[in-house]
Amino acid sequence: MIVLYFDPGLGAMLVQALIAAAASVIVFSKNVKAKIQNFFSNKKVEKPNQDSINIDEDENNS
């Protein structure tokens, strides 16, 4: 670990656990909502054709 060349902000570090926990709740509730929608809907709710944050290891973009 090398020394940072900027101040990451003590407040930002302290509050990050809380923000990350809240984000986990948001992600979880969105997934539950999507599952419920899928369950009650005749048609499957398909995700729009958008870029994902996850990298497909087989894909070559270079």
Added chain:
Amino acid sequence: MRTIPNSFSNNHSSSFRDPSGYVFVDNNVLKRAVLPKYFTQYNALKSSGFYKKVIKHGLLIPHNESKTTKECIELIPEEIPFITYPYEWSFSQLKDAALHTLKLQKYAVSNGYVLKDATAFNIAFHRGNPIFIDTLSFDFYTPDSPWKAFKMFVQHFLSPLVLAHYHGPTILKLLQTHIDGIPLSLTTSLLPRKSKLNPTILTNIHLLAKAERKYKNQTDKKTKKIKVKKERHLNHLDALYSFIQGLNVNQQTEWANYYENIHYDDTALDFKKNQISEWISYLDLKTVVDIGGNDGTMVRSFSHDLDFAIVGDIDENAVDLNYQKIKEQKDANIIPILLDILQPTPALGFDNKERFSIINRLNKCKPDSTLALALIHHISLSGNVPFLKIAEFFARFSNYLIIEFPNRDDKMVQLLLDQKRDFKNHFDFYSEENFEKDFCVFFDIKKRVAIPKSNRILYLMEII
């Protein structure tokens, strides 16, 4: 002055903040020096195959190792022909740059590394896509540690995007006055109260700003104890990604329907496209800068033979539309940039050398031709700039100038003159004769063609 004692004598003036290494120019080739302080990280990133993978996935600019000594490892990154800065990007560009940064951080953490900084200047647009350009921005991930670059990410990306969502894209220019990102206190003061109803904005901006205010004068004795579980951090990145992906900005544009609304019938427009295309292929021009290029419609009619075309416009939405088209049509050689010719991007940062002015960058890049189509009446009549000064300006960066001159019978010229009201007589100089006389101080007029069914003339000029 005594001799400058260390290796910093030849480093690039933008590169001094991170002690892991620096960028320098050697015989016109941009190189990156890795210093011993960063050798452990660099060797791990290399031997683990991480660099190879991020380059393969188009996340990081490719590089070759050119020299290895005990004091320094030299890298030659793939050349990017023209760098645009975050305050010259449209909303969608900044959004894609933000998403790219999150994607890279998630991939890094999943592979045992972390992005140690998250400035928007680490992203460049290359072949139509955002790409991370700071090869030394990675460090080892300490399990369950907080992301130290989180605040930086919020100040450089999340804050301006959210501000633009509420206030329109013009507010993105705040990035020009705040090159270290928009301060959290400023962002919260500018956001409407209703923004607190959004859980992502409430926690990532308002709560963050409050915490920063509270601990402002304290140093981080406690930071070693702070834990953010890896899974939670990855969820945080997912949530930020999906929130930013859904962000939009609504604003009517000045020019986005330009080609639908005005001044040209199809014959005139086709004539103009064909004529410019003919000149460009006749002269074998490979690089152009279109100043006032709207959404790039004109450039697209001949861009297939070009190495690259820089397309600037004053209107954020026109630049955004251009960027959307670049993505859809995979126009790898078009470089969009927000550009107000009456107020061009200045040099910024330490010693005014950290970020270059647009004039400086165009001077270095020296495009073969400058294009100024349907533009001079705006500079001359709206901006009150005399012809001679405009000619001098256009003679700066290219050997050729392709310029369109609308005469006094043109509807737009008449409108601009009428808007001058009592001051209208001041613009009696606005005529073909005066235009040619002043431009001939700097240029030879090679071709002069009247555009049919219009009151406009197209000129091809070569610098004297």
